Amino acid sequence: MIAGALFYYQFHSWRNRLLARIRRLRQPKYLAGAIVGGLYFYFYLFRGFARGSHPTPAQTPLALPPGMNDLPQTLAALVFMFMLLMAWILPHARAALAFSEAEIAFLFPAPISRKTLIHFKLLKSQMAILFSALLMTLIGRGWGGGHFLTRALGWWAAFAVLNLHLLGSSFALTMLMDRGISTWRRRALILGAVLAVAAGIFIWMRHSLPPFPAVLDQRGVAWFFQYVGRVFESGPLPYLLLPFRLVVAPYFAASYTQFLIALAPVLGIIWLHYLWVMHSNVAFEEASVELSRKLAERMTAARAGHFQSVRRPKKAARPPFVLRPAGHPAVAVFWKNLISAGQYVTARVWLMLVWVAVVSGVLLQSPWARGGGGGFGMVVIFFVGMLLIMSLFSGPQMLRNDLRQDLPAADVLKMFPMPGWQIVLGEVLAPAAMLAGVQWLLIVFGTIFFPDRLERHAIPLALRLSVALSAAVVLPFIDLVALLIPNASVLFFPAWFQLGKDGPRGFETMGQQLILMFGQLLVLLLGLLPAGGVFALLFFGGSFVHWPLLGLMLGACAAAMILAVEAGIGIKLLGGVFERFDVSGEVLT
Amino acid sequence: MACSRRRRCYRAGMDIAPPRITEAAAAPPQINVAGLTKLYGDFTAVNDLSFSVRPGEVIGLVGPNGAGKTTTLRCLAGIIPPTRGAIQICGFDLARQPIEAKRRLAFFSDEPRLFDYLTVSQHLTFTARIYGVAGYEETGRRLLEELEIADKADKLPMELSRGMKQKLAIACGLLHAPSVIFFDEPLTGLDPIGIRRMKDSILKRARDGAAILISSHLLHLLEEVCSHVLILKDGRKIIDGSLAEVRERFSEQAGGGNLEDAFFRATGETKGEE
Numbered sequence: 001m002i003a004g005a006l007f008y009y010q011f012h013s014w015r016n017r018l019l020a021r022i023r024r025l026r027q028p029k030y031l032a033g034a035i036v037g038g039l040y041f042y043f044y045l046f047r048g049f050a051r052g053s054h055p056t057p058a059q060t061p062l063a064l065p066p067g068m069n070d071l072p073q074t075l076a077a078l079v080f081m082f083m084l085l086m087a088w089i090l091p092h093a094r095a096a097l098a099f100s101e102a103e104i105a106f107l108f109p110a111p112i113s114r115k116t117l118i119h120f121k122l123l124k125s126q127m128a129i130l131f132s133a134l135l136m137t138l139i140g141r142g143w144g145g146g147h148f149l150t151r152a153l154g155w156w157a158a159f160a161v162l163n164l165h166l167l168g169s170s171f172a173l174t175m176l177m178d179r180g181i182s183t184w185r186r187r188a189l190i191l192g193a194v195l196a197v198a199a200g201i202f203i204w205m206r207h208s209l210p211p212f213p214a215v216l217d218q219r220g221v222a223w224f225f226q227y228v229g230r231v232f233e234s235g236p237l238p239y240l241l242l243p244f245r246l247v248v249a250p251y252f253a254a255s256y257t258q259f260l261i262a263l264a265p266v267l268g269i270i271w272l273h274y275l276w277v278m279h280s281n282v283a284f285e286e287a288s289v290e291l292s293r294k295l296a297e298r299m300t301a302a303r304a305g306h307f308q309s310v311r312r313p314k315k316a317a318r319p320p321f322v323l324r325p326a327g328h329p330a331v332a333v334f335w336k337n338l339i340s341a342g343q344y345v346t347a348r349v350w351l352m353l354v355w356v357a358v359v360s361g362v363l364l365q366s367p368w369a370r371g372g373g374g375g376f377g378m379v380v381i382f383f384v385g386m387l388l389i390m391s392l393f394s395g396p397q398m399l400r401n402d403l404r405q406d407l408p409a410a411d412v413l414k415m416f417p418m419p420g421w422q423i424v425l426g427e428v429l430a431p432a433a434m435l436a437g438v439q440w441l442l443i444v445f446g447t448i449f450f451p452d453r454l455e456r457h458a459i460p461l462a463l464r465l466s467v468a469l470s471a472a473v474v475l476p477f478i479d480l481v482a483l484l485i486p487n488a489s490v491l492f493f494p495a496w497f498q499l500g501k502d503g504p505r506g507f508e509t510m511g512q513q514l515i516l517m518f519g520q521l522l523v524l525l526l527g528l529l530p531a532g533g534v535f536a537l538l539f540f541g542g543s544f545v546h547w548p549l550l551g552l553m554l555g556a557c558a559a560a561m562i563l564a565v566e567a568g569i570g571i572k573l574l575g576g577v578f579e580r581f582d583v584s585g586e587v588l589t
Numbered sequence: 590m591a592c593s594r595r596r597r598c599y600r601a602g603m604d605i606a607p608p609r610i611t612e613a614a615a616a617p618p619q620i621n622v623a624g625l626t627k628l629y630g631d632f633t634a635v636n637d638l639s640f641s642v643r644p645g646e647v648i649g650l651v652g653p654n655g656a657g658k659t660t661t662l663r664c665l666a667g668i669i670p671p672t673r674g675a676i677q678i679c680g681f682d683l684a685r686q687p688i689e690a691k692r693r694l695a696f697f698s699d700e701p702r703l704f705d706y707l708t709v710s711q712h713l714t715f716t717a718r719i720y721g722v723a724g725y726e727e728t729g730r731r732l733l734e735e736l737e738i739a740d741k742a743d744k745l746p747m748e749l750s751r752g753m754k755q756k757l758a759i760a761c762g763l764l765h766a767p768s769v770i771f772f773d774e775p776l777t778g779l780d781p782i783g784i785r786r787m788k789d790s791i792l793k794r795a796r797d798g799a800a801i802l803i804s805s806h807l808l809h810l811l812e813e814v815c816s817h818v819l820i821l822k823d824g825r826k827i828i829d830g831s832l833a834e835v836r837e838r839f840s841e842q843a844g845g846g847n848l849e850d851a852f853f854r855a856t857g858e859t860k861g862e863e
Contacts, residue, residue: 316708316745325717325725332718340706411668412702416719417691579687583669 002112006120014127021508029493030508037511071225073252074232077244083162084244087169088190092183095170096288097121104288115278122164122277129159150259154251157266161247164273171280197240204235243269317343329418333426337401338433345434353441361448384446391439392475393521396482399431403487403578407494410583421575428483428571435483436476443468443475466549470556474535477563481527484570485520491577527566531559616644617680619769619800620665625674627660627824634660636824638674642800642817644768647791648829649811650804651848652821653856658804661821662771665802666696679768692720695762699774701754703746709733710742712761720765732760736786751778759790770794772803776810788814808848818848820855827855 024030097118099107107117133155137148176186209230231237246265253259320338323331338345406413406427413423447468452459493516535555542551618641627635635657642648650658664671667683667690676683678690707715710729717725733739736756738749746754755778762770772791776784791814795801805811811818812832819829828835832848839851 316711316743317706319711319714323714323718325714325722327718329719329721332715335718336704336707336711336715339711340704342706409702409704411663411698414668415666415691415694415696417688418719419688580670583663 002116003119006107006116010120010124025508029512032515033511034508035511036514037508040511040514071229071232073245073248074241076248076251077241080158080162080248081241081244084165084169085190085194087166088173089187091170091173094177095167095174095282095284097167097284099288118278122167122274125163126160129156129163132159147256150253150256151251153259153263154248154253157250157263157270158247160270161266161273164270164277168273168276168280171277171282171284174282174284175280197236201236205231208235317341318346320346328422329416330422330426330429333423334429334433337405337427337430340401340405341399341430341434350437350441354444357441357444357448361445378451380449381446381451384442384449388439388442388446388471388475391435391442392478392482395435395438395479396431396486399434399483400486401430401434402427402483403490407490410581413578414581414583419575420578421572424484424487424571424574424578428480428487432476432479432483435479439475439479440472443472462549466552470552473556473560474531474563477531477560477567478528480567481563481570482524484567484574485523485527488570488574488577489516489520491574491581494581528563530566531562534562535559618643618677619679620802621675621677622665623675625661625664625676626672627657627664627669628672633824635664635671635821638821638824638826640819640826640829642769642802644798644800645795646817647795647801647803647815648817648819649815649848650802650819650821651806651808651811651852652827655823656821657824658821659773660824662696662773662802662804666694666771667691668696692765693767694769694771695765695767696771697755697758697762697773697775699777701751701758703754703757705746708743708745709738709749709757709760712757713764716761716764722765725764728764728766729760732763735790736760752780752783755779755783759787763794768799770799770801772801772805774805775803776805776807784810808852812848820852822856 025034133152136155137152247269249262250259250266253262317339319335323335416423447464450459450464535558538555538558539551542548542554620642623639625635625638638661650661652658663669665676667687679693681690683690703712713725713729733742736759738753738756741749741753775787779787791801803811803815815832817829817831818835820827828838836846836848836851839854840846
C-alpha cells in the first residue's frame with residue numbers, strides 16, 4: 001500500500017513536470033529555447049550517434065601496443081577505486097539521504113518504515129542514474145568498444161554500485177562517529193592503510209621490475225606501456241584492482257555475450273551492496289532534514305539566478321569605504337554591492353596587489369632574472385593578454401553583483417526614493433569597478449614585464465606606457481557597456497534570468513541561455529563599433545602624420561568618450577525600463 | 590468591549606495614547622487613493638478602490654484571502670504600478686512625483702527583506718544614504734535600542750532570528766521618520782512581547798502624526814490599534830469608516846458587535862462554528 005502511494009507520488013510528479021514543460025512551450029520564449037537547445041543537443045550529442053546508430057563491432061579508439069587492450073579497463077578500475085576511496089576519506093557529516101522538503105514533511109511523520117524510505121530513495125535515485133548513464137554514453141561514444149546498449153548498461157552498473165557504495169559508506173562512517181572515532185582519526189587510519197599498500201607495491205616494483213627511468217631511456221614509449229602493463233598484471237595490483245575491474249568490465253565488453261558474462265558478477269556486487277545498506281542500522285533522519293533544508297535553499301537561490309546567495313556570507317565584510325549619509329544615493333547601491341563581493345574589495349587589498357606586481361616586476365626585470373633572454377616576461381605577457389581578453393568577455397558574466405543579484409529584491413529597490421537610472425547606475429558600478437580593477441592590475445603587470453626588445457625591434461618605454469594608458473582609459477568604459485547588456489537582459493527578459501522558485505529546467509532553458517549569450521555578444525560588438533571606428537580613424541591618422549602615440553592616446557580618449565556616452569544613454573534608458581518594471585507581472589509568468 | 594480592551598492596551602504601553610481621530614479629521618489626507626485598479630492579465634486583483642487616510646489615523650485593511658490587500662499595499666508603496674487610478678502620498682502623486690512620494694513612506698512586508706551581506710549597522714548606513722538622513726547615527730542607535738537589537742549591530746541577517754530581522758527592517762523603515770507607513774501582516778512570527786511592542790510602536794507613530802495602513806487577518810489586533818477599517822472582497826471595497834461606524838452598520842446588536850462579526854457580515858462569509 002505504501003509502495004503504491006510512493007509510486008503514485010513519483011509517477012505523478014514526473015508526469016506533471018513533463019506536462020508543465022510541454023505546456024509552457026506555448027510561450028515563445030520557451031519554444032525558441034527548446035528549438036535552440038534541441039539543435040545544440042542534436043549537433044553535440046546525437047548527430048554522431050545517429051550516423052552510426054547500428055551496432056558497431058568493437059573498436060579501440062586509442063592505438064595501444066598489441067596486448068595492451070586491457071589498459072583502459074585497468075585505468076577505469078583505478079579511477080573507480082579512487083572515487084570509492086574518497087567516499088571513505090572526504091565526508092565529515094553524518095549520513096543523510098537527500099529528500100525534498102515536501103518529502104520530509106509528508107513521508108517522515110507518515111507510518112512508513114525506515115526500510116521503505118530507503119527503498120524509495122534508492123528507486124528514486126535510479127532515475128538520475130539512468131539519465132546520467134545515457135548522457136555519459138552519448139558523450140563518451142568514442143571512448144571504448146562495444147555496442148551502445150552494452151556501454152549504456154555498463155555506465156548504469158558502475159553508477160549503481162557507486163551510488164550504493166556512497167550510501168553504505170556514509171552509514172558506516174556515521175557508525176564510526178557514534179563509536180567515538182573522529183573524522184581526522186578515521187582519515188589518518190585510511191590514509192595510513194593506503195600509504196602502506198602503496199609502499200608495498202613500490203617495494204615489489206623495485207624488486208621485480210627494472211628501474212623506471214631506464215625503461216623510457218632505452219626502449220621508448222612502447223616499452224613504457226609494456227612496463228605499465230606488467231605493473232598492473234603481475235604482483236599485488238591485479239588482486240587489489242579485481243573488484244573494481246569487475247565493476248567496470250560490462251562497459252568494456254566487446255559483444256553481448258561478453259557483456260552478459262561480465263554483468264553477472266556486477267549484479268552480485270550490487271546485491272551485496274544492497275544488503276549492506278539495508279542492514280546498516282544508522283539513523284539518517286535528522287541529518288536528512290538538515291540536508292534537505294540546505295538543498296532547498298541552494299536550489300531556490302540558484303534557480304532565482306541568485307548564485308551569490310548559494311553560499312551565504314559567513315562573516316561580515318569590511319566596507320570598501322565610509323559611506324556618508326549625504327551625497328548621491330547611487331553610491332549607496334555601489335557601496336552595498338561592493339560589500340556583497342566579499343572581503344577582497346577594499347582599497348587595502350588592491351594597493352597590496354599593485355605593490356606585489358611592482359616589486360615582483362622589478363625583481364624579475366633584474367639582470368640575473370633575465371638571464372634566459374626575457375622568456376619569462378613573454379610568458380607573463382601572454383597570460384596577461386589572455387586574461388585581459390577573457391575579462392572582457394567572461395568578466396561581465398562572472399561578476400554578477402548588480403541587478404542580476406538584486407532582482408529577487410526588486411520590490412525593495414523599487415521602494416527607494418531614487419529615479420530608475422540612479423539605481424541602474426549604482427547596480428552596474430560595482431562589477432564595472434571590480435572588473436576595471438582587475439584589468440588595471442593586469443595592465444600594471446603587463447607594462448612591467450613587457451620586454452624592451454622583441455627580436456630586433458626596440459619597444460621604447462613611451463610606447464609601452466602609451467599602450468598601457470590607452471588600455472587603462474578605454475577598458476572601464478567597455479566594461480560598463482558590456483555590463484549594461486546582461487542587466488538589460490534581466491529587465492527585458494526577467495523570466496529567462498530569474499527563473500522563480502519552481503523555475504524551468506531542461507534543454508529549453510539551456511537554449512534560452514545560448515540565445516541570450518549570443519544576443520549579448522552581438523549587442524556588445526555592435527556597441528563597440530562606433531568607438532572602434534573612431535579609435536581606428538585617429539590612430540591611423542596619427543600614424544599617417546608620424547605621431548602614432550598621439551593618435552593612440554587621442555583615439556583611446558575619443559573611444560572612451562563615445563563608450564561613456566553609450567553607457568550614459570543605456571543607463572538612462574534602462575532606468576526608465578526599471579521604473580516601468582512590473583514585479584508582479586514576472587511573478588505570474 | 591473593544592474600547593475597554595484598547596484602553597487596557599494603552600495603559601500597558603504607558604506613554605501611548607489612542608489615535609486622535611478628531612484632530613486628524615481636520616488635517617488633509619496623507620494617503621489619497623482614487624479609483625485604484627490593478628489587473629493581472631484578465632484577473633482583476635483590485636477594482637476601483639478609493640479611500641483616504643489622514644495624519645494620526647490607523648486604518649485596518651481586512652478581507653478574505655485573495656481580496657487584494659497585499660496588491661493594494663504594494664501599489665501604494667510604489668512597488669508595482671497600478672493599472673488605473675491615482676495615488677497621492679502627502680500630496681505627491683506617486684506616478685508623477687515618485688521620488689518625493691517615496692521619500693515620505695515606509696512599507697513593511699510580512700517577510701522582512703534584508704540584504705544577506707550587510708550587517709545590522711550597515712543596513713542603517715545604507716538606508717540613511719538612500720533617504721539622505723543626516724545625523725542618522727543617533728536616530729539609528731535610538732531605534733536599535735528601542736527595538737532591543739542594539740547589541741546585534743555587527744551581525745549579519747543570517748545570524749538573527751526572524752523576529753530580530755523584522756525589527757531590523759522596522760528600524761530601517763523608520764529611520765527617515767516616514768509620514769505614511771504601510772504594514773503587511775506586521776505581527777507574523779513575532780512572540781507575545783514582540784507583538785506588544787509592535788502595537789505600541791504603531792500607536793506611537795500614529796500619535797506622532799503618521800498615517801498608517803495595516804493589512805492583517807488578526808481582527809482583534811486591528812480592533813486594538815486601528816481607528817478606521819477598510820474591508821475588501823474580490824478586489825472591491827465593501828466598506829470603510831471608523832471602527833464604530835463599521836461595527837454599527839454590520840451588527841445586529843444595539844451599540845455594535847465586534848469587528849469579527851462585522852467582517853463576517855460584510856464579506857458574506859460564515860463562521861466555522863456556525
